[in-house]
Amino acid sequence: MADPRQDASGAGALGTATDALGIGTIRTITLRLMPLLGLMYLIAYIDRQNVSYAKLQMVGDLGLSEAAYGFGASLFFLAYFLFEVPSNVILERVGARVWFTRIMATWGIITILLGFSTGPVMFYVLRFLLGAAEAGFFPGVLYALTLWFPQAYRGRMVGWFMIASAVANAVGAAIGGALLDLDGTMGYRGWQWVFIATGVPAVLLAAVVFLILPDRPEKAPWLDAGQKKWLADTLAREEGGATHTDHGNPFRVLADTRVVLLALLYVAFPLAAYGLSYWLPTVVKGFGVSNTMNGFINIIPWICVALALWWVPRHAARTGETTWHIAGPALVGALGLILSVVLPGDAVKFACLCVAAAGIFSGQPVFWSLPPTFLRGATAAAGIAMINSVGNLGGFIAQNVVPWIGDVSGSKLVPMLFLAACLLVGVVMVFVVQGILKRRTLAEAGGLAPVRR
Template identity: 75%
Template sequence: MPPTPFPAGEDLAASTVRTVTLRLMPLLGLLYLIAYIDRQNVSYAKLEMVGSLGLSETAYGLGASLFFLGYFLFEVPANVFLERVGARIWFARIMITWGIVTVLLGFTQGTAMFYVLRFLLGAAEAGFFPGVLFALTLWFPHAHRARMIGWFMIASAVANAVGAAVGGALLGLNGLLGLQGWQWVFLATGAPAILMAAVVLVVLPDGPETAPWLSRAQRDWLARTLRAEREDGGHVDHGNPFAALLDRRVLMLAGVYISLPLAAYGLGYWLPTVVKGFGVSNLTNGFLNIIPWMVTALALWWVPRHAARTGAQGNALTWHVVGPALVGAAGLALSVVLPGNAVKFACLCVAAAGTFAAQPVFWSMPGTFLRGASAAAGIAAINSVGNLGGFVAQNAVPFIRDQTRSDLVPMLFLAACLAVGAGLMFVVLSALRRDAARRAVPNAVRPA
């Protein structure tokens, strides 16, 4: 089908962005929804899996955290491969492998097998999230990226909500076909990834130049706009993409990003356990856990939209990262000290929203100074190092719980990490802004 001409009177730029958004973002969001469910399903399987396999809370935490070790080791090479072979083939490969590993988790026989499969799941999925972030730099001008990342990340909130409801219901299938409920959690959530790989191969273009639903004028406008941003924005394309790993700006962003995944995964993986401590059934637990992720989805929509609509620049843009992170830290801390289960749960809803809503504007930053294969490697490096926070959280939270015998005290640890991270983020993002201003001076002053 030939591309539809943009409506009379509609700006070419607006038409192009709208077309790309409608054609690309729902598919990418669906893929991330499936990926995130497969990443988080272990938090619901845990409710029965720990007892069935004889795992301690600490052993479970280590197994869950090994996902992030595999993720860390393979993410940068995976993203460099993506830049070379294209998003269509590479995303399909990622989905098939992570789907197979998720299904195999349903047949876990003991602690060692659980450890190996969680590590392999991280290795299989490595490159998907940063790969999408890199792909967005090929499809959207910078002014639109934070909003698109927000739309994309809404899928993670929806995934947590869907996963909560589905996870609680699947646990109720205990005994069906001779399988336990926790096994059904892995089998039912791994199969969609394998099926969607075929859809990706058919539907997803590698880039704007191969998209049949863009007109020639739209492709030309997008190419001109992105080229102008790269040439006028102090972008770096290292000769060797792995050299981006030593870029001072990449290292700073990677260091401060750790606090966000640490708090996000610590809360996301542990929330079903906290809610179960309120004395509810597995099914009720699942449906209650929909609420914080719906609040998070709203925050992921509003924060980058507010940044874009207000034309936030400088410190104002920085506060769209730091502000939500501080709100998240406050919510985590208050969930421990305030009385009443309903109040505690409300605080955790606010904490989830703040922790996730800090990320879209943050992830628009690397695209302001990296391009090409360097952008692919740099974004992956930031995400892989940052996601080591998930490894820390998955070991620290159950350890603190085992030591204190409290499901909520670990939230104080997450709150402290997030508060410190927010302070460091303000310093680093301010430094990057000043660096960008200095680099722009030679381009701004040109001879007559």
């Protein structure tokens, strides 16, 4: 885990964070909270992505085309969209401990049930229920981080949290291929083992979360009274020095222009991320390797992603610049996707996809540092969920359009051009949306009191 003292050198870092109490408080929170949140996200991401490996056998067993399977897989994101905002509002009211426990237990059970799918309809229903069960987890963590960390630390903490997604893809790649090769063990197909073996850890971890995760800093037994006061005073000082919107009804944030624009901008990132991660095992399979080797080869892109997720938010914190730390990685990702199609040679194409994966993911922690700068309380919980739910419709689009393009073109690489085009649109929107956000901030800067509407 990174040394929190390094954050204090970033632009906008709080001066009080340089004293011993502040450093100790942030270090304690980071070491106590982030490993657990990261482990939860690792399991969540494995359970979300296991369909990309199960697909290699499941399509034939259930009699589905690539496009039909992609539709079933994408129903997760439709349910995520419908239930995410209500889920985050409930989390803000009942607390992270109870709500994260419920989320993990239900998604684990449903993942196990996916291993017993008997036909397309059951697969479709369970994928939809999985999205409904998990809805609110990722934005819930993003909201929870606003309660535990001052603004100067949040981008890097989101980066550390999202590294778990890269580790999850790497672990999922390694075990996904190996589990497929268990085909026939105890009478189960390989794809059934993929779902069963990845669902059980979520159920087990749910009990751990209920026992050890505090709802808020004031309930953390591992923070002393001085540390709790330092954090409360620091967060209060930040809120008092900026204009924050806090709607009486948190659902009114759904009509906030800034939130809508950020949501539309964010679509490009999950679309490219899920399109690539869903399709990558199929691309590598085209190289003529075994299922197990496919899994191990697919570890490489996620190592690249993890390194980029560590470096980009760190550099953004040091420079205080956000726009290019969101747009720049996306531009690199688009270029990598394009080159994977036009350059010859399997090794070169795979290297380009590794660069693309790093670019697609690494700007997202910086992006998620934007909403808490103008939202707070239940409004922040609803706003973050709104942005993530609309953005994750990109996953719904990707898992339908990418296999359709693959079916029509007969190529495993042509869909990468579609993903690249979406990223390029996202790059343009970064500059447009940032300009609008800055103008809105200046317009509201006449009064620094929180805005209630």
